[in-house]
Amino acid sequence: MIRTVRSVARRGAFALAAISFLLASCGTSEPPFALQSVSGLLPRLQFKLTDADNRPVTADDYRGKVVLLYFGYTNCPDACPTTLTTLAAALRKLGPSASQMRVLFVTVDPERDTASVLKRYVGFFGPQFVGLRGDDSALTALTKRYRVAYHREPPDHNGYYAVDHSSAIFIFDASGRARLLAREGDGAQVIAQDLRHLATT
Amino acid sequence: MHSILLYILPWDFSPTVFFVCAAAGIAYARGLRAMRARGAAAGFWQPFSFFLGLALDYGVLQTYYDYLSQHMFWVHRLQHLVLHHLAPVLLVLAAPGAVMAEGVPAAWRERARELSRARLCASLLRWAQLLFRVVQNPLVAPLLFVGLIFFWLTPSVHFGAMLDVHRYLAMNWGMAVDGLLFWWLMLAPRRAQGRAAVGYPTRILIVCLMALPQILLGAYIALHTTVLFDVYGVCGRAWNLSPLTDQELGGLLTWIPAAMMSGVAMLVILRRLLIEEGEKSPAPTRFQPAIDRGV
Numbered sequence: 001m002i003r004t005v006r007s008v009a010r011r012g013a014f015a016l017a018a019i020s021f022l023l024a025s026c027g028t029s030e031p032p033f034a035l036q037s038v039s040g041l042l043p044r045l046q047f048k049l050t051d052a053d054n055r056p057v058t059a060d061d062y063r064g065k066v067v068l069l070y071f072g073y074t075n076c077p078d079a080c081p082t083t084l085t086t087l088a089a090a091l092r093k094l095g096p097s098a099s100q101m102r103v104l105f106v107t108v109d110p111e112r113d114t115a116s117v118l119k120r121y122v123g124f125f126g127p128q129f130v131g132l133r134g135d136d137s138a139l140t141a142l143t144k145r146y147r148v149a150y151h152r153e154p155p156d157h158n159g160y161y162a163v164d165h166s167s168a169i170f171i172f173d174a175s176g177r178a179r180l181l182a183r184e185g186d187g188a189q190v191i192a193q194d195l196r197h198l199a200t201t
Numbered sequence: 202m203h204s205i206l207l208y209i210l211p212w213d214f215s216p217t218v219f220f221v222c223a224a225a226g227i228a229y230a231r232g233l234r235a236m237r238a239r240g241a242a243a244g245f246w247q248p249f250s251f252f253l254g255l256a257l258d259y260g261v262l263q264t265y266y267d268y269l270s271q272h273m274f275w276v277h278r279l280q281h282l283v284l285h286h287l288a289p290v291l292l293v294l295a296a297p298g299a300v301m302a303e304g305v306p307a308a309w310r311e312r313a314r315e316l317s318r319a320r321l322c323a324s325l326l327r328w329a330q331l332l333f334r335v336v337q338n339p340l341v342a343p344l345l346f347v348g349l350i351f352f353w354l355t356p357s358v359h360f361g362a363m364l365d366v367h368r369y370l371a372m373n374w375g376m377a378v379d380g381l382l383f384w385w386l387m388l389a390p391r392r393a394q395g396r397a398a399v400g401y402p403t404r405i406l407i408v409c410l411m412a413l414p415q416i417l418l419g420a421y422i423a424l425h426t427t428v429l430f431d432v433y434g435v436c437g438r439a440w441n442l443s444p445l446t447d448q449e450l451g452g453l454l455t456w457i458p459a460a461m462m463s464g465v466a467m468l469v470i471l472r473r474l475l476i477e478e479g480e481k482s483p484a485p486t487r488f489q490p491a492i493d494r495g496v
Binding site: 036038040041042071144146147148149150151153164165166167168181183184 | 213268271272360361363364365366368431434435436437438439440441
C-alpha cells in the first residue's frame, strides 16, 4: 500500500515537472520592440489584389519595403481615418526613410470603394499609402490568412451601411515576414520608433 | 444554396479531424450492424450518445461554427465546453470501444495484432502505455484537465492561439483528447479500466475539487471590468457585440455549465458505485406488498 502511494506520488511529481517545463518553454523572450511581436504567429505576406489604378498586384511587388497592412473602408466614420492619420504622423516622424515603408489599405467594402474612390482617399494621407481591393474570394483568402473578420451591418433608411472590421495593423519586414502588430491605441511615436528599428535590422 | 453550404462546410478544412471522425463513425456503425446481425442488442441510448458526441465534436470543429469561435470569445468558450466537457462525456458514456472494435474488418484486426508484435511497434506501444499511465495518474489527470483550461486562457497565450493556426489546432485537439482521457478515467466502470482504475470515492472527491478552480476562473473572467482578451477586438468580432458583454458571457460559460458537469459526473459515479455494491452483496430478499399476494 505504502509502495503504491509512493510510486503514485513519484510518478505524479515527475509528470508535473515535465508539464511545467513544457509550459515554461512556451514563453518567448522579450523582443526589443514596443509593439506586439507576431513573429512566427502569422504567415508571410501573400495576396492577389488590384490597386487603385486597377492594376493586378501581389505581395512580391512590395518586397524590399516594410509593409503595414490594414483593413478598412472609405466610408468608415471613425476607426479608419483615425488609424490612417496616426500612421501618416508616424511616417512623417521617420523623415526620408519613410520611402522604405508602404501602408496597404485593403478595403472590406469593394462595392462602394471603387478604384477611383480608393485612389482619392489614400491620397489624403501620403505617397506611401496604397489602396487595394479584390473580389470576394481574394478578400476572403487574405482575411482568413490573417485571422481577420469583417461584416456588413444592415443599411439605414438612407441606404448607408457600416462595415465592422478588425483594428489591427499588421507589420511585415522587407522580406515579407510578419513581425509586429499595432493596436488602435498605439501612438505615432511608438509606431515610428519600431518601424525605424525594423527598417535597420 | 450557397449560403447553406457556407454554414455546413468546414471554415478551415482539417483532414485529420475529418478522417478521425469519419473512421470512428464508420467503425461504430459497422460494429452496430454486426452486433444486430448476431442478435446482440445494442439498445438505443448508447449509440445515440455516441453519435451525438461525435457530431458535436465534428460540428464545432469543421463547420462555420469554427469561424464564429475564432471571432467571438463566448462562442469559443462554448466550443471548448463541447470539446472538453460535453462531447467526451457523451462518448465515454456510450462505451463505444467494443462496438468499434467489432466494426474493424477482421483482416485489419489481424494485421494490427501482427504489427503490434513487431519490435519497433512494441517499444512504441510501451512508451505510449507509460505516457498513458502518467497522464491517467489520479493526481495528474485533474491537474492536467484544469491546467489546460487555465493555460489557454492566460491572456498572452490566448492571443497567440487565436492568431497562429498551428497553436489554435493544438489547443482544440488538446481539449478534445484530454476531455476523453479525463472523463474516461472518471466515468468508465472500474472493471473496464484495468490497471488505470481509480476508486469511486476518489473520483467523487476529484470531480468536486476540480469544479472549484473552474468556478473561480469563470467568475474572475465574467466579473472582470476591463477587457482581458483583446484579440477579438484586434481581429474583428463575428458580429457587433460589446467586448465586455462577450467576456461576461464567456466567463459565465466557463463558470456554470463547466461546474455543472461535475455534478452530472458525480451522479454517474454514484450510480456505478451503487450498482457494483449491489453486485458484491448477496441479493436481499424482496419485500412483497400484501396486495400483490392477493390478501
